[in-house]
Amino acid sequence: MVVCAPCVVGLVRMCKARLQGRVGASLILPYYSFATMLKKQMVISSVTSWMFRVVPFVVLGTTLFLVAVLPLVSIGGIASSLSDFMIVAGVLALGAIFLVLGGLDPGSAFGGMGASREMTISSLVEPAVIMAFAAIAVITGAHTVDGMVALGGSLARLPFLILPFVALVLIALAENARYPIDNPATHLELTMVHEAMVLEYSGPYLAMLEYASALKLTVFIVLLANVVWPVGLLSNVSSVFGLFGVIIATVAKLVVGAALLALLESTIAKMRFYRMQEFMSAAFFIALAGMVVAVLIPRV
Amino acid sequence: MVGSLINFGICLSLIGVVVSAFVGLCAKRNSRAASWVLGCAGVFGTCGALVFLFQHDGGTTQKIVGPFPFAFGLQFGLNTVSGIFFGLLSFITTVVGVYSTAYLKNYAQVYNIKIVQFLVAIFVLGMQGVLLSNNAFGFMFFWEVMSLASFFLVMTERTHESIAAAFQYFVMTHLGGMALFGGFMLLGGGVFAAPVVNIFVNAGAVSHGTYVSAALLFLFGFGSKAGLVPFHVWLPEAYPQAPSSVSALMSGLTPKMAVYGFIVTVGLAELPHWFALTVILFGALSAVYGVLYSIVEKDLKRALAYSSIENMGIIFMMLGTHLYFGHDTETAWLISNLALLLAVFHAINHALFKSGLFMAAGTIISQVHSKSMEQMGGLAKRMPLFSFAMLLLVLAAAALPPFGTFFSEWGFAHALVNGLASNAADLTVMARGLLIFLLAVCSFVGGLAIFAMVKLFAIPMLGAPRSEHAEQSYRPAKRMTFAVGILALGVVATGIFAHKIMNGLVGNPAYEVVYGENVAHAPTSSVNLFLFCVIILLVVFTAYHFMSAKNVERIRIYKTWDCGQPITAGMEYTATAFSAPIRFFFRALLRTHKEVIAMPITATNPWILRRTFMLDVSSVWYEKIYRPIAAMFALSNVWARKIQSGRIQFYLLLIFVALVVTLIVAL
Numbered sequence: 001m002v003v004c005a006p007c008v009v010g011l012v013r014m015c016k017a018r019l020q021g022r023v024g025a026s027l028i029l030p031y032y033s034f035a036t037m038l039k040k041q042m043v044i045s046s047v048t049s050w051m052f053r054v055v056p057f058v059v060l061g062t063t064l065f066l067v068a069v070l071p072l073v074s075i076g077g078i079a080s081s082l083s084d085f086m087i088v089a090g091v092l093a094l095g096a097i098f099l100v101l102g103g104l105d106p107g108s109a110f111g112g113m114g115a116s117r118e119m120t121i122s123s124l125v126e127p128a129v130i131m132a133f134a135a136i137a138v139i140t141g142a143h144t145v146d147g148m149v150a151l152g153g154s155l156a157r158l159p160f161l162i163l164p165f166v167a168l169v170l171i172a173l174a175e176n177a178r179y180p181i182d183n184p185a186t187h188l189e190l191t192m193v194h195e196a197m198v199l200e201y202s203g204p205y206l207a208m209l210e211y212a213s214a215l216k217l218t219v220f221i222v223l224l225a226n227v228v229w230p231v232g233l234l235s236n237v238s239s240v241f242g243l244f245g246v247i248i249a250t251v252a253k254l255v256v257g258a259a260l261l262a263l264l265e266s267t268i269a270k271m272r273f274y275r276m277q278e279f280m281s282a283a284f285f286i287a288l289a290g291m292v293v294a295v296l297i298p299r300v
Numbered sequence: 301m302v303g304s305l306i307n308f309g310i311c312l313s314l315i316g317v318v319v320s321a322f323v324g325l326c327a328k329r330n331s332r333a334a335s336w337v338l339g340c341a342g343v344f345g346t347c348g349a350l351v352f353l354f355q356h357d358g359g360t361t362q363k364i365v366g367p368f369p370f371a372f373g374l375q376f377g378l379n380t381v382s383g384i385f386f387g388l389l390s391f392i393t394t395v396v397g398v399y400s401t402a403y404l405k406n407y408a409q410v411y412n413i414k415i416v417q418f419l420v421a422i423f424v425l426g427m428q429g430v431l432l433s434n435n436a437f438g439f440m441f442f443w444e445v446m447s448l449a450s451f452f453l454v455m456t457e458r459t460h461e462s463i464a465a466a467f468q469y470f471v472m473t474h475l476g477g478m479a480l481f482g483g484f485m486l487l488g489g490g491v492f493a494a495p496v497v498n499i500f501v502n503a504g505a506v507s508h509g510t511y512v513s514a515a516l517l518f519l520f521g522f523g524s525k526a527g528l529v530p531f532h533v534w535l536p537e538a539y540p541q542a543p544s545s546v547s548a549l550m551s552g553l554t555p556k557m558a559v560y561g562f563i564v565t566v567g568l569a570e571l572p573h574w575f576a577l578t579v580i581l582f583g584a585l586s587a588v589y590g591v592l593y594s595i596v597e598k599d600l601k602r603a604l605a606y607s608s609i610e611n612m613g614i615i616f617m618m619l620g621t622h623l624y625f626g627h628d629t630e631t632a633w634l635i636s637n638l639a640l641l642l643a644v645f646h647a648i649n650h651a652l653f654k655s656g657l658f659m660a661a662g663t664i665i666s667q668v669h670s671k672s673m674e675q676m677g678g679l680a681k682r683m684p685l686f687s688f689a690m691l692l693l694v695l696a697a698a699a700l701p702p703f704g705t706f707f708s709e710w711g712f713a714h715a716l717v718n719g720l721a722s723n724a725a726d727l728t729v730m731a732r733g734l735l736i737f738l739l740a741v742c743s744f745v746g747g748l749a750i751f752a753m754v755k756l757f758a759i760p761m762l763g764a765p766r767s768e769h770a771e772q773s774y775r776p777a778k779r780m781t782f783a784v785g786i787l788a789l790g791v792v793a794t795g796i797f798a799h800k801i802m803n804g805l806v807g808n809p810a811y812e813v814v815y816g817e818n819v820a821h822a823p824t825s826s827v828n829l830f831l832f833c834v835i836i837l838l839v840v841f842t843a844y845h846f847m848s849a850k851n852v853e854r855i856r857i858y859k860t861w862d863c864g865q866p867i868t869a870g871m872e873y874t875a876t877a878f879s880a881p882i883r884f885f886f887r888a889l890l891r892t893h894k895e896v897i898a899m900p901i902t903a904t905n906p907w908i909l910r911r912t913f914m915l916d917v918s919s920v921w922y923e924k925i926y927r928p929i930a931a932m933f934a935l936s937n938v939w940a941r942k943i944q945s946g947r948i949q950f951y952l953l954l955i956f957v958a959l960v961v962t963l964i965v966a967l
């Protein structure tokens with residue numbers, strides 16, 4: 001999982017390029033980019049304080065927390081009891097906050113704009129996150145995301161989970177700075193959210209931040225795939241065969257997820273920022289509808 | 301033995317506060333000895349309260365001093381709830397006392413710090429009395445002492461705004477006090493010796509109308525003190541005007557007195573559902589409006605005051621939930637008890653972080669000489685340790701894991717989800733709808749609270765300094781950093797030991813059901829979460845050091861990237877700009893008014909413009925509700941003045957009419 005993340009980013013880029021009629025960069029180009037960045041000298045602004053240096057560690061730490069805790073390739077791991085949905089929402093917010101603080105520290109207008117927008121998006125997406133996961137929790141009776149997937153909170157078994165699932169897809173787009181919220185390829189004013197906050201970072205710090213966002217994308221793709229159909233999870237395999245099966249299933253999930261994401265990004269346009277509340281309200285009300293459905297259906 | 305230890309501690313604390321008041325009056329000119337004495341008194345009180353809480357087994361009241369026959373049988377004592385709040389009060393008094401010794405030194409030339417210290421001691425004495433009193437007389441007497449002392453404290457700086465804010469506070473607090481008095485009289489049968497705790501249960505044979513009216517009066521009285529919308533208008537005016545150590549005490553502790561009063565009177569009563577829904581509605585309005593105004597404010601202390609309103613709204617929503625779900629079914633009982641427990645825990649955490657943030661704001665303002673966030677900036681570079689403590693407090697205020705405030709929101713969300721997932725027979729559809737509404741409002745407010753708190757930290761602390769004073773600021777006195785740091789550690793500690801504290805608060809094993817009864821997994825615990833976060837951070841740190849090459853010239857310090865054009869501090873994002881998206885998205889609720897007028901300077905060239913910008917962010921409640929009510933009163937006064945026509949024949953006629961009417965009524 002940890003190793004695949006840059007590959008996923010490369011995969012999404014390649015699919016988008018192919019859909020646009022180009023050949024596109026190589027799949028493993030992100031690996032080379034990260035290796036280069038790790039060797040470079042860092043330029044740090046004289047205006048910044050200790051906060052600037054702490055941010056990459058905390059952001060990478062929160063992403064690693066999610067990797068360790070969420071049910072991606074296994075259920076019932078050591079730390080899976082910490083994957084309570086409120087904790088997950090809180091940790092996502094924590095990562096976003098530190099990125100925002102890192103964007104504001106250098107005192108440039110770029111960072112300020114990215115920070116202001118990212119903070120707005122993050123604080124407006126949080127009610128949707130909580131409501132969507134709460135709806136799934138009400139149906140499955142588990143409070144941790146791990147438990148939700150384990151107890152059959154998936155579209156394959158409970159098709160009316162489609163509403164919280166759609167909300168989760170919208171949330172995933174918002175959290176990973178993808179269309180229609182943000183364009184990860186540019187930092188022009190129209191799309192100035194994530195890229196603007198990391199503008200001042202360079203060298204190893206930039207490598208950490210970019211890697212964290214690639215990892216987050218991977219985590220969300222696999223999590224959503226597990227919500228659709230939890231196949232290939234390590235809880236009940238006992239042989240090398242099973243291990244192979246898990247690896248193949250994860251790779252398949254990543255490939256399909258990346259291709260679908262590229263298709264989505266090529267089909268829709270990025271939304272104007274001042275219409276962002278429509279997107280967030282849509283996510284929240286879909287999650288709310290999912291919650292109402294969860295409460296009104298008889299217990300299965 | 302233990303009992304007398306507790307009595308000893310509490311009595312010493314009371315005596316210490318009185319001594320502090322005397323020292324404040326009689327000491328030398330610029331002495332801060334009174335604050336030191338106050339700090340010591342706080343230590344005694346904290347120890348006494350902690351011993352009480354650890355050996356207490358619920359239900360009984362520890363008698364301390366009294367009964368005093370001249371005060372209608374007043375007896376000082378502690379029960380579980382008042383013990384918790386007394387410990388909180390003493391702890392924060394200690395910290396504020398230590399802080400004041402350094403803080404007041406800066407203002408020795410501006411106002412008379414002896415009188416401030418005297419008034420602070422009287423204020424603390426009032427709050428202690430409110431918590432310790434067991435009858436209505438004592439409660440109201442000490443409530444008045446608290447209100448009067450804080451009225452004078454708000455006026456300390458003697459500016460026009462301070463005096464106006466103080467009078468607004470005076471009017472609102474006395475209206476509230478009269479409402480409380482009325483409630484006590486209605487239920488106590490007109491007797492001063494009516495007991496405070498369980499007053500509804502012990503009220504005996506009063507009619508249902510009296511019962512409900514008393515509950516409404518208590519709601520108004522305690523709600524206006526706590527800052528519930530729509531009784532909150534005084535709060536954002538009064539809290540910023542007081543000196544910051546006083547604001548810390550006022551905002552951290554005074555609303556908790558109101559919460560305590562609400563819990564022991566209305567909280568234990570059996571009231572109709574519409575009353576509970578009213579409490580929840582007021583709480584929800586306070587939370588939403590509090591957080592929205594906190595986001596758009598650029599005055600640091602006003603933003604903190606609005607954030608207090610938001611947190612009080614959350615607490616009252618939890619208290620309203622407790623009132624709504626009575627004892628009918630097992631599920632309802634579980635939800636209602638849990639809501640009460642979480643409200644108390646949230647109150648504890650809020651007192652800790654809000655007092656800390658106000659003290660931090662005081663330190664910043666004393667150096668930048670301005671309350672506006674637009675004049676601050678770049679302070680983290682100049683005050684590293686202090687800014688780290690403030691960061692911890694801000695993260696706690698935003699209710700993030702692994703800090704304490706997160707666990708009360710977490711517990712509340714879990715209680716709601718468990719209620720929604722319960723069997724169909726347990727809760728009515730309306731109750732489930734209420735749970736969904738509460739979950740929606742709490743998550744919405746939680747998200748926006750993160751925004752408000754991040755802005756409150758980021759604009760003063762990060763970026764380039766936006767004014768001369770900010771650029772020349774330096775590390776604050778060690779005592780001030782220490783005070784803020786202790787409260788930051790306190791909030792981290794409540795986060796680490798959250799489950800132990802909550803289990804200890806009521807000690808009912810039924811609560812274990814909520815916290816982590818997952819299928820075949822160990823129950824989550826707050827200690828696990830904290831340790832896990834620490835482990836992850838260590839892993840990241842070591843990975844970084846492994847992966848980065850052994851290059852000596854790792855870092856080059858240079859200017860912020862500016863495209864070749866030198867950038868100044870005026871070009872970075874301001875507080876107003878940072879909150880602009882929220883201001884835009886919620887303009888229907890906030891009713892902000894923005895005008896940009898662009899006029900060409902010369903007739904021949906339409907491209908050279910003079911721009912005038914005006915942004916008006918005023919409180920909707922003030923403009924649309926309080927102003928019209930005040931205008932109506934003024935108008936009725938004008939009409940009433942027509943009686944005073946100045947002609948003596950008219951006055952004689954009035955006397956005659958009054959006499960006739962009195963005879964008719966009496967006979």
